[in-house]
Amino acid sequence: MKKEKWSEFERYIVLTDNSKMEMGGTYIHFLNFKKIVEVIRNIAHSDKSSYLYNGNIYSREITSTDAQKILLNIETCTWMNGTHLIKTVANQVGLQI
Numbered sequence: 649m650k651k652e653k654w655s656e657f658e659r660y661i662v663l664t665d666n667s668k669m670e671m672g673g674t675y676i677h678f679l680n681f682k683k684i685v686e687v688i689r690n691i692a693h694s695d696k697s698s699y700l701y702n703g704n705i706y707s708r709e710i711t712s713t714d715a716q717k718i719l720l721n722i723e724t725c726t727w728m729n730g731t732h733l734i735k736t737v738a739n740q741v742g743l744q745i
Contacts, residue, residue, distance in 0.1 A: 651725070656682070659725050666727040670735065671745050680743040685722060687737055691715040701741045709736050 654662070657678055664673040671677065687701050691708055692715035698705050710718075710733050721731040738745045 659722075662725040663722060663727060666725060667731070668727070670727070670732060677745050680738065681745045684734060684738045684741070684743060684745055685719070687741065688715045688718055688734065691737070692719055704741075706740055709733075709740060 651659075657675070660678045660681055661673060664671045664677075671681070687699060688710075690699055691710060692712055695712060696708075698707050700706075714730060714733050717728075717730050718734050721728050722734075735745065
């Protein structure tokens, strides 16, 4: 099947496999991953030094450029240098991915 036809979960599983198990591969991890991707989208399109998640304000630990690279790598299901920063954001807000 072509990558364009993959579901979000299938893309997540491929990304998890490419991460060499830096990310979990369960459905619960996937649900947390979707929340973190939304946070990263907000960071990618903002120049503020903080962001809001679940009613709490956090200082950004990644740049907008880092966030844009992460989103591109997620889209292409590749785990490249810098993609691991998604875990930094997840740890900051207390979610396991």
